[in-house]
Amino acid sequence: MGENPWQPLLQTFEKLSNCVQTHVSNFIGIKNIPRSSSTIQNPIILDPYPPIATNSSSLQKLPIKDKSTGPVTKEELGKATWTFLHTLAAQYPEKPTRQQKKDVKELMAILSRMYPCRQCADHFKDILRSNPPQAGSQEEFSQWLCHVHNTVNRSLGKLVFPCERVDARWGKLECEQKSCDLHGTSMDF
Numbered sequence: 184m185g186e187n188p189w190q191p192l193l194q195t196f197e198k199l200s201n202c203v204q205t206h207v208s209n210f211i212g213i214k215n216i217p218r219s220s221s222t223i224q225n226p227i228i229l230d231p232y233p234p235i236a237t238n239s240s241s242l243q244k245l246p247i248k249d250k251s252t253g254p255v256t257k258e259e260l261g262k263a264t265w266t267f268l269h270t271l272a273a274q275y276p277e278k279p280t281r282q283q284k285k286d287v288k289e290l291m292a293i294l295s296r297m298y299p300c301r302q303c304a305d306h307f308k309d310i311l312r313s314n315p316p317q318a319g320s321q322e323e324f325s326q327w328l329c330h331v332h333n334t335v336n337r338s339l340g341k342l343v344f345p346c347e348r349v350d351a352r353w354g355k356l357e358c359e360q361k362s363c364d365l366h367g368t369s370m371d372f
């Protein structure tokens with residue numbers, strides 16, 4: 184019988200897959216992955232999760248939890264939320280629509296009810312009562328936000344931020360061709 188016409192193609196494919204395996208195993212630090220001469224064995228399964236412990240002794244052997252995963256602290260949550268809010272304010276339109284102004288007020292009201300730190304949410308509700316959201320323009324909203332953030336800062340004994348520097352601190356997102364900008368309108372509908 185003649186030679187299998189697919190043989191050269193299969194050999195090329197095997198060489199290619201061996202090459203990929205070598206590079207991947209070097210990359211993730213696994214050495215000497217066994218290979219077969221004719222078939223691919225031991226496919227690499229990347230499992231980022233450690234096995235679940237089934238008894239107390241194996242629990243003790245679990246690696247120390249990576250701080251970048253798992254529940255966040257009140258401070259981390261606060262920082263992330265302020266980052267979101269100040270970035271939103273920096274991108275807020277110069278001439279927001281009526282809907283956008285309404286959305287800002289609703290967002291703040293929802294934060295004061297649903298912010299996942301009860302004490303902070305209640306505190307923020309009090310702050311909003313004496314400082315209703317001002318969102319008639321980009322500058323008005325970012326200055327108002329800076330002011331309420333400073334109110335929280337003061338109550339926590341933190342330094343007050345100079346609000347004339349809020350644009351320099353936060354600014355707009357770096358997106359090509361203004362593709363991240365929120366669009367307002369010159370008409371107030």
Ligand SMILES: Cc1cc2nc3c(=O)[nH]c(=O)nc-3n(C[C@H](O)[C@H](O)[C@H](O)COP(=O)(O)OP(=O)(O)OC[C@H]3O[C@@H](n4cnc5c(N)ncnc54)[C@H](O)[C@@H]3O)c2cc1C
Pocket residue numbers: 257258259260261262263264265266269294298302303304306307328329330331332333335336339341343344349352
């Ligand atoms: C709505 C809300 C209510 C909160 N209430 C409470 C509370 O009652 N009790 C509590 O313990 N924590 C509260 N927090 C969390 C708290 O405000 C801080 O986020 C947290 O303590 C971490 O502080 P930080 O020093 O890392 O900086 P953050 O206050 O988180 O600020 C982050 C960064 O923003 C910049 N910044 C600071 N002030 C201003 C400002 N006025 N304007 C613009 N930029 C500024 C600074 O560069 C700073 O590094 C609240 C957070 C939010 C979002």
